[in-house]
Amino acid sequence: MIRFILLQNRQGKTRLAKYYIPLEESEKHKVEYEVHRLVVNRDPKFTNFVEFRTHKVIYRRYAGLFFSLCVDITDNELAYLECIHLFVEILDHFFSNVCELDLVFNFHKVYLILDEFILAGELQETSKKAIIERMGELEKQE
C-alpha cells in the first residue's frame, strides 16, 4: 500500500503531498523534509529506492522535480517505479508538456488526476487514456 505521495522540487518545496495514512501536521512537515534530504543528493546512477524509517521510498526525478512514493517494505519496487512514470505521462499528456509551473498553478487539478489514478493507497486505473477521458468529463461538470 502507498503510504504517501510527494512531489517536491530540488529546493524541497512541496508541490503535491497526498497522505493515505493519518499523520499530524508537524509530522508531515518532518516527513517531507526527511524524504527530500534522502533523495535530493543521490547519484542518478543509484537505485531509485531508499529505506525510510520502517518503509521504503521509491522516487524518480524528472527535471527538477522529485516524485516520491512511500510504500511497504514488501511491495514491488519496480512496479511502483513504473507507476510513477505512468503518472508523469498522464500529467504530461494532460498539461501537454508539463512543467513545474503547471503543477503550481493547477495544483487542484493535479490532485484531481491523482484521485483518479490512486485511491486509498492503491492503484485505481492503469490506462492513461481512461484517466484523460475521465478528466475531460469532470471538467465539463465545472
Added chain:
Amino acid sequence: MNPFSSGTRLRDMIRAIRACKTAAEERAVVRKECAAIRAAISENDQDYRHRNIAKLMFIHMLGYPTHFGQMECLKLIASPGFPEKRIGYLGLMLLLDERQEVLMLVTNSIKQDLNHTNQYIVGLALCALGNIGSAEMARDLAPEVERLLQFRDPNIRKKAALCSIRIIKKVPDLVENFMNPAASLLKEKHHGVLLTGVQLCTDLCKISSEALEYFRKKCTDSLVKVLKDLVNSPYAPEYDISGITDPFLHIRLLRFLRILGQGDADASDSMNDILAQVATKTESNKNAGNAILYECVATIMSIEDNGGLRVLAINILGRFLSNRDNNIRYVALNMLMRAITVDSQAVQRHRATILECVKDSDASIRKRALELVYLLVNESNAKPLTKELIEYLEVSDPEFKGDLTAKICSIIEKFSPEKIWYIDNMLKVLSEAGNYVKDEVWHALIVVITNASNLHGYSVRSLYRAVQTTGDQETLLRVAVWCIGEYGDMLINSAGMLNIEEPITVTESDAVDVIETTIKRHSSDLTTRAMCLVALLKLSSRFPSCSQRINDIIVHYKGSLVLELQQRAIEFSSIVDRHQNIRSALVERMPVLDEATYSGRRAGSVSAVASTSQAATLNLPNGVAKTAAAPLVDLLDLSSDDVPAPSSSGGDFLQDLLGVDLAPASSQSGINQTQKSGNDVLLDLLSIGTPPAQSSTAIPEILSSNQDNKSPINILEQLSSPSAPSGHVSSPANSPMVDLLDGFAPKPQKPEDNGTAYPSITAFESSSLRVTFNFSKQPGNPQITLIDALFENKTSNSCTNFIFQAAVPKFLQLHLDPASSTTLPASGNGSITQKLRITNSQHGKKSLVMRIRIAYKKDDKDALEEGQISNFPRGL
C-alpha cells in the same frame, strides 16, 4: 461560477506568493490572505467560499496553519453544485484526516452524495471516504459502498472496490459482507475494475482466513485463466507499457495467486504452468518486464514446493544480480534474502557477486547486500568472508563503517573457530574502524583475551604493534592500554611467544610511552584517560624501574579539571608514593573474567538499557548511593599542600577506583544487584565492567571475609595512617562498601556516627505520652527513611491495648512494622518501640509530614490522642 477560469484571484495569490523574495515577505502575503479568508468566513460569504478554500489549500501546502477553514469544507460539501463539492472534498482530504472530530459531521453529507444521481458526485464521495474515512464512517457507510460495487458505471465500481479495502481494514468484522460482491468483480473484463477487484480480494484474504478459504476454492482456477489470457493477449495500446499489456494487472494477479497458493498444495499445483510461462516468456529488457518477473519469482518462492520452478526463479535472480541496472540488482538482493530460507545452497553460489555488491557505491544496495552476506555466513565460509569484509572496511565510506563493523563483529563473535582467530580479526577491525565499534564489542574482546591464558603475551604484543601503526582508534587504544596494564611484563620479556610471531623488542619505557601518548592524546576521551591511569598504576608495580616516571605522569593529572581523572590521579599517586608494601598485591592481575556470566549479563542488559547497556547494568550497588552519600573527603588524608579531593559520592568512589565504569549517575539498575554478594561488588571494582570470575585471587579473598559487614567502613582510610585525624565524614547512606584494603592495615576505626545524620525529634508530646522518632536512611536509597518510634508513658498508670496509627499524604508511602508490645508500662518502667518505613517519592522536593493517632486503654477507659508531625528534619 468557476473560481479558476474567470476570477483569477487564486492565480493572483499564487503569483504574489511566488514573487516574494524573502520568507518574511511570503509570510506577510499569506497573513494578509488568511485575514481576508477569515473575514469572508465570518461574514458567511458564499460566492467566494470555494475559491477561498482553494487558496487555503495552497497556503496549507506551503506549511501554514489552516485549521480555520475546516468547517468551510463541510459547508462546501453540503452545497448542491459539483464545482463546490469538488473543492469541498479536495479541501476535506487535504486539511483534515480521520482523527479529527469534525469529520463525523461530514458522514451524513457523504451518505447523501453516495446516493446522488450524478455519478461524478458519487465518485467524489467514494474518493473522500476511501482516502480519509474513519472506522465509524466505514461502519456507517459500508452498505452504500457495498451496493456501489454493482453500479453500472465501471468508474464507480473500481472506486467502490478500493473504498471497500479501507472499510474492511478499519472494520474487519465487515469482511463477510464484501466477499460475494468482491468475487463477482473478478469476472470483470474492464481492467480498472479487475485490478481493483483483485486488490480487494487480496486484502480480504489477508484479513480473514475464512475469505482466504473461500477465494481459494472458488477463484483460483478462474484467476489462473485471467492471468493466462492477459499474458497471451494481443497488443492493447491502451494498456501497453513497453510491449507488455498492463504490467500492473499482471503483478496484482501474481500477488493474489501467491496468497492463494501459500500453504496449499492443490492451489499451488494449479498455478504452476502459468507461473512457468510468465517466468520464461516475459521480456526482461525493460523495467515493466522485470517488475513482473520479480513478482513472479516472489510467488514461486512462496507457494508450495515445486523444484523445477524454484530453479527457474533462482536463475532469474542470478540474471538480475548481474544486471547493470542498480534497481534490478537491488531487488535481486532483496529477493535472495527471502530465497535463502528456501534454498540456501543456490544463494551461496552467488556469494562472490553479493560480496561485490557490499562494495557498491550506492548505500541502498550496500545495505541490502551486507544483510544478505550476514545471512550467508556459516562455519565453513566465515573465515574468507570475514577477511573480505575487513579488507573492504579499509576503503568503505565513513557513514557505512558503523553498519559494517557491527556486522563483522557479530560474525566474528558468532563463528570464531578459535580464540586466536577471534583476537586477530577483532584487532584488525579495531585498527581499521575502532571509532565505530560499540562498547560491548571491545568489552567482549577483553573478556576473551583474559580467558585465553596462553595468548596473553601474544595479544599484548599484537596490540602493541597495532598501536604503533594506527594510533588513532579510540577503542583499539583502550584495549591496548588495558592489556599493557595487565600483561605489560609479557610484552617486555616476550613470554608465551608463539611460533607464528615475529620477535619484538620492547623496553619498559616503550610500554609506558604507549600509555603516556594515549593519555596525552588530544582526542582521548575520559574513559580512555581513566583507563590509562589504571594501567599506569599497574605498571608502576610491574616495572619498578619506571616507577618514578609513572608517578610523574600520574602527578600531572592531580591538577586535572576533570574530577574523575583528578581523583584517580590523587589516589593512585598516593598508592605509588607511600604504599610500596601493598602495591604489588593491590595491582595483581585481573582474575579471569567468566565468559558465560559476561555474555549472560550482556544479553540481559540489552533490553534494560539500550545504548550504554554495559556500563549501566553493571553499575554496582554502590552506585545508587550516589545521590545520598555525604562527601567522602580526605579519603586518603592527603598532605595539606595537595589539592583537596573534591567530594565524590562514596559509592562511586570505590566503583571507579580501578574500573572504567563511568556510567551516568542516573542509573538505577544497580538496585537489583544489591543483594549480590560483596564478592561481586569488589570484583567489579577492579574490572572494566565485567563479571567476576569464580576463581578468587588474593584480593577478593581478603575482601570476601568482609562480605557481611554491611556497615560503611572508611575506605582506604588506614592507608593514610592509623592516626589520621578524623576530618572524615562517613556517610550514613553508604552502601555496603567493604574495606578494600582491610587485610593490609590495622583494624579500621568504627565510624563514629553510624547512621545518625539526622537529629531525633520529639514527634508528639501530651500530658500522658511522649513519642520520639529516631531516623536512619537505608543504604543506597535516599528516598526511604527508617524511623524508630519510641513511646514513653509519662503517667503513673500503665496503658493497655496501645495502638499507634499514622497517615501520610500521597507522595509518601508508609509501612508500619508491628510494635514491640501493646502495653505501655507506667513511667520509667519501659517503653514501646515500633519501626516505620517511609518512602518519599518526592525526595529532595518535599519533606515528610505525618498525622498520627494513638489509642490505648488506661484505668479501664478508652483514650485517643491525635496530632500532626511536621517538624521532621529537612532532607528526609
